[in-house]
Amino acid sequence: MKWIRQVGHVSAKDLRYSWWSIGALLAGAAIAASGFVTRGAMGPIVSFTASSTTETLSMSEFTVSWLPLVIVTVGILALAILVQADRPLQADSFWTTRPLAPTAVLGAKLLLAAVAITLVPLAAGFVSLRSLHTPVSVAGGMLAHAALVHLSLLLATILVAALTEDMKGFVSASVGLLAALLLSIGLFTEITVGDFDIPSSVAFVAPAVAIVLLTFLYRGRRCGNARRAAGLAVALLLMIGAIVAPNFDTARVPMLSTGPRVSFTFGTPGETSGILPFRMYVDDSSSARFAFARDLTVISDERGTRNLTPMHDTIVAGAVLPDLGQPIHWILLPVGTRRTNRLAISPADSQAITRGATSAELRGVVTVLHPRVLSTMPLRDGAFAEKDGRFVGIYGVSHDSAHVSVYVHTVSAQLPGGHLPDFAIVNFERGEGMLLDEHPSSGSGDGWVVLPWIRVMSSFGQFSTSDRVSLPRDSGWYDKAKLVAVDWVPAARYNAAATMRLR
Amino acid sequence: MNAIEVSQVSYRYGRVTALRDVDLAVPDGALYALLGPNGSGKTTLLQILMGLRRAVSGRATILGVDAAHLGARDRARVGYVAEGQALPGWMRLAQLEAYLAPLYATWDARLADELRDRFALDPARKIRTLSRGERMKAALLCALAPRPRVLVMDEPFTGMDALVKDDLVRGLLGSSAAEGCTILLCSHDIGELELLADWVGFLDHGTVRLSAPMERVREEFTRVEVALPDDLAIGAIPPEWMVAESAGRRMGFVLRADSHAAAEQTVRARLGETADIRLRDASLREVFVALASKRGVQQRPETGAAA
Numbered sequence: 098m099k100w101i102r103q104v105g106h107v108s109a110k111d112l113r114y115s116w117w118s119i120g121a122l123l124a125g126a127a128i129a130a131s132g133f134v135t136r137g138a139m140g141p142i143v144s145f146t147a148s149s150t151t152e153t154l155s156m157s158e159f160t161v162s163w164l165p166l167v168i169v170t171v172g173i174l175a176l177a178i179l180v181q182a183d184r185p186l187q188a189d190s191f192w193t194t195r196p197l198a199p200t201a202v203l204g205a206k207l208l209l210a211a212v213a214i215t216l217v218p219l220a221a222g223f224v225s226l227r228s229l230h231t232p233v234s235v236a237g238g239m240l241a242h243a244a245l246v247h248l249s250l251l252l253a254t255i256l257v258a259a260l261t262e263d264m265k266g267f268v269s270a271s272v273g274l275l276a277a278l279l280l281s282i283g284l285f286t287e288i289t290v291g292d293f294d295i296p297s298s299v300a301f302v303a304p305a306v307a308i309v310l311l312t313f314l315y316r317g318r319r320c321g322n323a324r325r326a327a328g329l330a331v332a333l334l335l336m337i338g339a340i341v342a343p344n345f346d347t348a349r350v351p352m353l354s355t356g357p358r359v360s361f362t363f364g365t366p367g368e369t370s371g372i373l374p375f376r377m378y379v380d381d382s383s384s385a386r387f388a389f390a391r392d393l394t395v396i397s398d399e400r401g402t403r404n405l406t407p408m409h410d411t412i413v414a415g416a417v418l419p420d421l422g423q424p425i426h427w428i429l430l431p432v433g434t435r436r437t438n439r440l441a442i443s444p445a446d447s448q449a450i451t452r453g454a455t456s457a458e459l460r461g462v463v464t465v466l467h468p469r470v471l472s473t474m475p476l477r478d479g480a481f482a483e484k485d486g487r488f489v490g491i492y493g494v495s496h497d498s499a500h501v502s503v504y505v506h507t508v509s510a511q512l513p514g515g516h517l518p519d520f521a522i523v524n525f526e527r528g529e530g531m532l533l534d535e536h537p538s539s540g541s542g543d544g545w546v547v548l549p550w551i552r553v554m555s556s557f558g559q560f561s562t563s564d565r566v567s568l569p570r571d572s573g574w575y576d577k578a579k580l581v582a583v584d585w586v587p588a589a590r591y592n593a594a595a596t597m598r599l600r
Numbered sequence: 601m602n603a604i605e606v607s608q609v610s611y612r613y614g615r616v617t618a619l620r621d622v623d624l625a626v627p628d629g630a631l632y633a634l635l636g637p638n639g640s641g642k643t644t645l646l647q648i649l650m651g652l653r654r655a656v657s658g659r660a661t662i663l664g665v666d667a668a669h670l671g672a673r674d675r676a677r678v679g680y681v682a683e684g685q686a687l688p689g690w691m692r693l694a695q696l697e698a699y700l701a702p703l704y705a706t707w708d709a710r711l712a713d714e715l716r717d718r719f720a721l722d723p724a725r726k727i728r729t730l731s732r733g734e735r736m737k738a739a740l741l742c743a744l745a746p747r748p749r750v751l752v753m754d755e756p757f758t759g760m761d762a763l764v765k766d767d768l769v770r771g772l773l774g775s776s777a778a779e780g781c782t783i784l785l786c787s788h789d790i791g792e793l794e795l796l797a798d799w800v801g802f803l804d805h806g807t808v809r810l811s812a813p814m815e816r817v818r819e820e821f822t823r824v825e826v827a828l829p830d831d832l833a834i835g836a837i838p839p840e841w842m843v844a845e846s847a848g849r850r851m852g853f854v855l856r857a858d859s860h861a862a863a864e865q866t867v868r869a870r871l872g873e874t875a876d877i878r879l880r881d882a883s884l885r886e887v888f889v890a891l892a893s894k895r896g897v898q899q900r901p902e903t904g905a906a907a
Contacts, residue, residue, distance in 0.1 A: 098672075098702060098703055103672070103703075106699075106702060106703070110699055113695070114688070114690055114691075182688060190686060191685065191686050191687055191688060193650075193651075193652060194650050194652070194675060194678075194680040194685075195675060195700065195703055196672040196673065196674075196675040196676035196703045196704060197672055197675075197703065198671075198672050317654075318651065318652055
């Protein structure tokens with residue numbers, strides 16, 4: 098029998114053996130995908146906590162939290178059982194004395210891991226992402242990331258299952274590996290103090306090393322302490338690779354050598370508590386926004402300079418009003434545009450500042466954001482729109498002469514670093530509009546699309562106006578108004594640094 | 601030509617030496633019974649032959665191929681049955697046969713049917729529901745149905761009832777050997793093997809003590825029964841009288857000599873002409889016990905070893 102037929106022959110046997118778990122995985126993926134296609138999973142799901150009558154809105158916990166975990170767990174266990182059924186390192190293993198090429202047996206396991214356990218949930222993920230109108234290129238990038246993470250974990254599963262005697266040993270070794278992973282990360286962080294990132298190339302190198310080692314183990318049919326140690330080390334490397342796997346963000350934001358100047362003004366002179374109130378200004382008059390991602394804060398005092406503990410946060414400044422393609426008279430601006438930023442400082446560092454820091458230099462990366470209308474929908478309960486991987490729906494509207502509130506539910510399948518859109522109520526016929534502020538009671542949460550490596554974020558937000566300006570009194574104004582969701586799209590990045598005087 | 605050759609093979613489990621410079625040859629078409637007490641290294645040697653373990657030193661070949669490098673094509677010509685071999689318990693016997701058949705170009709479906717009937721195995725039953733003996737029968741069926749050139753069996757009769765064992769030994773192994781299949785067999789069922797085996801090897805503490813054709817073993821090992829006259833005192837029993845036992849004036853032992861005549865001559869030289877001496881071929885069991893006992897292994901160097 099030729100090698101490729103052997104792979105098929107063993108795969109067919111493995112499928113017969115694991116039909117229940119593969120079936121469960123298929124069913125789970127189908128249920129998860131249908132939750133997004135029918136929007137049933139996206140909510141709002143209303144729940145009440147046992148201790149109070151507070152109402153909580155969320156996505157379906159079952160679909161976006163439990164089901165992805167179940168799908169991964171079932172896949173890992175099914176693969177471990179299959180590998181242990183044809184264990185390479187057992188002297189009296191059934192297959193080892195049969196006319197089967199060791200690499201064909203390994204190939205069958207890899208095929209099953211790639212097709213049944215990875216491709217099926219990825220296909221369900223693709224369907225789910227497309228139901229949110231996620232562009233194919235973006236969905237492809239997200240799925241490529243998920244595939245790399247998932248396959249890395251499955252390769253680690255094959256290694257650990259091959260090196261252990263039974264499922265009890267597999268579970269014990271897996272728990273040990275997780276503990277070792279946490280310990281390694283802790284030690285790594287302690288040693289490098291965040292100055293060195295594990296290169297994402299580990300995510301590609303580790304699977305290649307794992308496949309070479311597995312081939313060696315299957316061909317050798319033997320196990321010793323050295324092989325076991327090597328296998329577990331590579332399994333650990335695979336798990337690290339899964340953590341640092343690149344995101345394959347297809348919409349790469351170009352890095353510029355320079356950009357509009359950024360400056361900071363200390364908000365309340367003399368106040369030097371745990372947070373630093375300040376305002377950020379950008380020397381730019383276009384319709385762009387600027388998101389300053391702080392990497393480093395250096396404070397100066399009479400003794401010299403000192404780097405503060407990294408507290409990564411993002412500060413936004415710049416344009417408030419989006420360009421909607423026609424002149425709009427903005428009745429009012431949101432309070433948020435006049436808000437003072439606050440810089441988080443670790444407790445240890447806040448003492449240093451209190452003791453006499455004179456200035457703080459903030460260094461980081463500025464992302465230039467351009468406005469884009471994500472959706473325009475009638476201002477009424479139940480209206481919704483889907484675009485570019487986002488679902489925006491209205492689940493409540495209220496207005497009177499002094500106050501307007503729109504309750505907006507957003508679901509966004511996105512790469513890490515995504516953000517909520519801005520909302521405005523616009524009456525295009527009258528050429529009037531008002532930007533809305535997000536109410537503090539708004540809540541957000543995240544979950545997963547079919548697999549835990551595809552993130553989905555949701556928010557249930559109350560967006561409202563301030564009380565200080567007279568609002569349109571006639572209902573007709575609101576009947577013909579639209580809710581406009583404005584997305585801010587990254588267009589460029591550049592490094593920036595600015596110093597503000599504290600005293 | 602030898603179907604199996606083992607040359608200076610050594611193996612260690614950590615610091616424990618399991619095999620030490622083992623030499624062994626199994627002629628093509630022979631039914632070779634490899635005997636030895638528990639822990640003598642039989643299973644390890646068979647696993648080395650099947651490429652499941654790699655010898656620390658030396659070389660083992662099977663059908664002329666280095667056992668460490670047996671390919672799928674080579675394995676199609678070699679059957680292997682072992683007591684501890686794991687079978688896929690979730691499969692029904694019919695599924696197991698269907699899984700294995702395409703892997704062997706020589707798979708004989710008719711023989712598989714015959715064996716299933718002979719062993720009274722239900723093809724619809726899952727392997728895990730079979731008794732220990734039935735599982736061994738299933739393993740034997742899977743090993744024999746491809747009509748292998750070489751059959752390596754490690755305690756294949758474990759758990760089988762006497763009837764089936766007898767049937768298997770006399771019928772199947774006999775016919776396999778008659779068809780030119782070389783069989784290397786480890787078993788504690790010495791009585792069964794005695795009828796069939798044409799070669800016998802004895803492994804003890806990782807060393808081959810004996811490897812010779814059965815005929816020659818029968819010639820060399822003589823069972824001696826002696827009735828001593830009342831006036832004869834034997835004194836200390838000579839060390840070459842293996843597993844000597846006595847009851848009153850009668851005693852018996854196994855003696856290694858070139859022939860019965862040579863054995864009688866040796867005994868008479870010690871006991872004189874008045875002793876009543878009766879000689880017969882030692883049974884394989886008696887040879888096994890003789891060689892396995894300390895006294896037995898202290899005998900003179902074995903003839904015919906590593907033929």
